[in-house]
Amino acid sequence: MTFRMKMLLPVICGLMLLAVSGCGSPVKPVDQIEVWHWMTDRHDVLEQLAKQYEQETGIKVKLELFAPSDAYTQKIIAAAQANVLPDIYGILDKKSIVAAFIKAGFVMDLTPAYQANNGAWEQSLFAKALETTRFAEGNASKVPPGFYGVPIDTSSIQMVYNKNLLKKAGIAKPPATFDEFILDIEALRRVGVTPFVSGFGEMWLLDCFASNYAFNIMGEQKVMQTLRGEVPYTDPDWIKVLTIFKTLRDKKAFIEGIVTKGNKYSEQDFALERAAFSFNGWWCVNVYKGMNPGLSYGVVPLPAMASPFPLKSWGGAGSWFVVNNTSRNKDKAVRFLQWLTAKEQQVFLSEKTLNLPANREAIRMIPPVLGDFAKAMDNMTHPTIWPVNEDPLVIEAFDKGLQAIIIGEKSPESVAQDVQAVKARQMAKAKK
Amino acid sequence: MNIFNSRYVLERVAKNTAVHIFLMAAAAACLLPLFWMIRSSLMSNATIFTDQALFPHEFNAGNYATAWVRGNFSVYFLNSVLYTVSVVAGIVMIASLAAFAFSRLRFPGRDVLFYMFVAAMMIPLPGSFVPLFVMMSKLHLTNSPLGYILCMINVGLPLSILLLKTFFDKMPQDLEDAARIDGCSRVQILWHVALPLARPAIAVIVMYNTLNVWNEFILANLLLNDKSLMPLQTGLMAFAGTHQVDYPVLMAGLTITAIPVVAVYVFMQKHIVKELWTGVLVG
Numbered sequence: 075m076t077f078r079m080k081m082l083l084p085v086i087c088g089l090m091l092l093a094v095s096g097c098g099s100p101v102k103p104v105d106q107i108e109v110w111h112w113m114t115d116r117h118d119v120l121e122q123l124a125k126q127y128e129q130e131t132g133i134k135v136k137l138e139l140f141a142p143s144d145a146y147t148q149k150i151i152a153a154a155q156a157n158v159l160p161d162i163y164g165i166l167d168k169k170s171i172v173a174a175f176i177k178a179g180f181v182m183d184l185t186p187a188y189q190a191n192n193g194a195w196e197q198s199l200f201a202k203a204l205e206t207t208r209f210a211e212g213n214a215s216k217v218p219p220g221f222y223g224v225p226i227d228t229s230s231i232q233m234v235y236n237k238n239l240l241k242k243a244g245i246a247k248p249p250a251t252f253d254e255f256i257l258d259i260e261a262l263r264r265v266g267v268t269p270f271v272s273g274f275g276e277m278w279l280l281d282c283f284a285s286n287y288a289f290n291i292m293g294e295q296k297v298m299q300t301l302r303g304e305v306p307y308t309d310p311d312w313i314k315v316l317t318i319f320k321t322l323r324d325k326k327a328f329i330e331g332i333v334t335k336g337n338k339y340s341e342q343d344f345a346l347e348r349a350a351f352s353f354n355g356w357w358c359v360n361v362y363k364g365m366n367p368g369l370s371y372g373v374v375p376l377p378a379m380a381s382p383f384p385l386k387s388w389g390g391a392g393s394w395f396v397v398n399n400t401s402r403n404k405d406k407a408v409r410f411l412q413w414l415t416a417k418e419q420q421v422f423l424s425e426k427t428l429n430l431p432a433n434r435e436a437i438r439m440i441p442p443v444l445g446d447f448a449k450a451m452d453n454m455t456h457p458t459i460w461p462v463n464e465d466p467l468v469i470e471a472f473d474k475g476l477q478a479i480i481i482g483e484k485s486p487e488s489v490a491q492d493v494q495a496v497k498a499r500q501m502a503k504a505k506k
Numbered sequence: 507m508n509i510f511n512s513r514y515v516l517e518r519v520a521k522n523t524a525v526h527i528f529l530m531a532a533a534a535a536c537l538l539p540l541f542w543m544i545r546s547s548l549m550s551n552a553t554i555f556t557d558q559a560l561f562p563h564e565f566n567a568g569n570y571a572t573a574w575v576r577g578n579f580s581v582y583f584l585n586s587v588l589y590t591v592s593v594v595a596g597i598v599m600i601a602s603l604a605a606f607a608f609s610r611l612r613f614p615g616r617d618v619l620f621y622m623f624v625a626a627m628m629i630p631l632p633g634s635f636v637p638l639f640v641m642m643s644k645l646h647l648t649n650s651p652l653g654y655i656l657c658m659i660n661v662g663l664p665l666s667i668l669l670l671k672t673f674f675d676k677m678p679q680d681l682e683d684a685a686r687i688d689g690c691s692r693v694q695i696l697w698h699v700a701l702p703l704a705r706p707a708i709a710v711i712v713m714y715n716t717l718n719v720w721n722e723f724i725l726a727n728l729l730l731n732d733k734s735l736m737p738l739q740t741g742l743m744a745f746a747g748t749h750q751v752d753y754p755v756l757m758a759g760l761t762i763t764a765i766p767v768v769a770v771y772v773f774m775q776k777h778i779v780k781e782l783w784t785g786v787l788v789g
Contacts, residue, residue: 110731115747138731141743145727148632152639152728158648342555357749364551364750 106134107407108160110153112146113393114139115360119426123419130413133406154180159398161407169458173215175396176222182397185220187408195412196221202454203228203432206391210461224411225432227392227423230447230454231282231355233377237370239267239350248374252318255377259327262350270322271329271349273337274480277473282388283353283376284476288315289455290378290385301462303501307472307494308487316486318379319479333477345369356392356447360428373446375453389454392430465504471496543764547757554753569758577741577759578733586738587766589655590719596659597666597715598708604663605670606696610682620671627664631725639728649731657725662715673707674700713774720767738763 124135140146188196207223249255259269292311299305344352345365378385420436475489647653723739745756
């Protein structure tokens, strides 16, 4: 045997030893809860809370972070197939996928836990946040009705305004109605300030803006009737919704290139005081703090149109966890989530990460800007909780139509006809 | 005559200038992102969006320390070194044995087996995630460095085998015959004759797989759970939140992670050029 071969042998033996060491069956301690999450910005704070929980109860909470969220989703799907899901995890996917996890027995029905002690846990959380985790009686996925998740924070999308720029234009307070908004836009233009920026290059944000006004102009019932195909998009109320974008365009409200702007760039514009108003989600508090800590801004709902119906904003549950129904630690996991969503922990989470708490009482003790985002919580809505959802091709036609109106390529009437044509085609396909 | 000379000189200068301008533009296009990364890593969150100057007005070198500590780089760096060295060594060892067998040995099903290896290159990695995870889970090789190393060796093998086989195919039969006459066994022919000649191909394999393993994190995220086992790229995720990114610290982290790869690239590039010429002369 040559010297080189003699050198190779220990390497091969070492590799084999490593292989053997890897083949041991992993043993999970009983007094340990394993949580898999994707929230990079909340990991350190969750670690602190986990340590506190261990000190209080003796139960160790092992937090494992997998990011970005796409990689996390793949990990969860693979772990479900191999039946090695952790005690607590999140499903970052459509409700139909959540339903598939429930049907496969990987998600615990938390309804009894929520309703224990006269529903104390349920009542401590925002109903709109809980709604996202609920499957109602007779749901399309045929999942037994109940609550299947625990929201650890909430979401809200509102209008933010720059106090200094409004002052420069002589505007004393932010607009409450759409007419006031138009007057403010004119005042801002007179002093050379760009009135409005938003990430309208991202279809979902544009869709959200339009949806808020659709609820305001025609009410929830008529919006749902449209989604069911009972009311056409050429209805005068839908023309009114589309005309909002034409009016804003005619008044030169939008920043240049708004239909190609991603939300990150619109956040940059607002943070650097290049526009007076922006339509953005609660996360912007964190973003603006990073980009321009001295930015003076406030939060208001979108200025409503004169109508008997309230303007509803997209929001509700933010991040939410589920408990693994196959876990032998599932009761301990539920107790940990109850502790995590209690007022004290929610205030701590909110203060440290600048996210909106899921606990109702915590809302009074968080930073004022966040509190303003949370004010409208009872008036929130979201496509995930609607009884019926629009066909993706119709949504695409609608959002592209909005962009066409903003750049002056099409009129509201022609966009309405285009969208209705797609809707009719998709409905005919569905009937077949 | 003078006119012809001066025209020739002019043409040559014009051609050289055009070529140099093109090469300088290409070099600038390659180097500008690296320069911008280093520039941004020295800025603060407050200035990164406002200071548009080529060289920042205020330097904030503390981002590197922040990235190292917050990204837990001391642990991840060692992990990445371990994974890269093990995977590259494993690939070179297995690929050279396999490629030599496919090229020089006659056995039933040789071509079918080889084309199966080559076909494996066509399967995108994310497409095999679920079956891979299930298999590794059944073998109790998830959350284990060995499991990750084996998977990464598997990822790098097809192309490496293809490269080496192509190289071994071109090796003259006379060299092998001469070695046999001198009393070499097949393993000795591989070790003493084929592998020294294949150094340029091995250099390419080492470089390609080093880059591949060093920059990988999706498979690591899938197979590993413990933070203490994660590679360097995972540390970078700490700076990219769901809705916001700490750009200066992220850029500092990216610079740290890029340094070893650039070093390997520079080192191996010289080696390849040198060995390529040697290989040509020997061949």
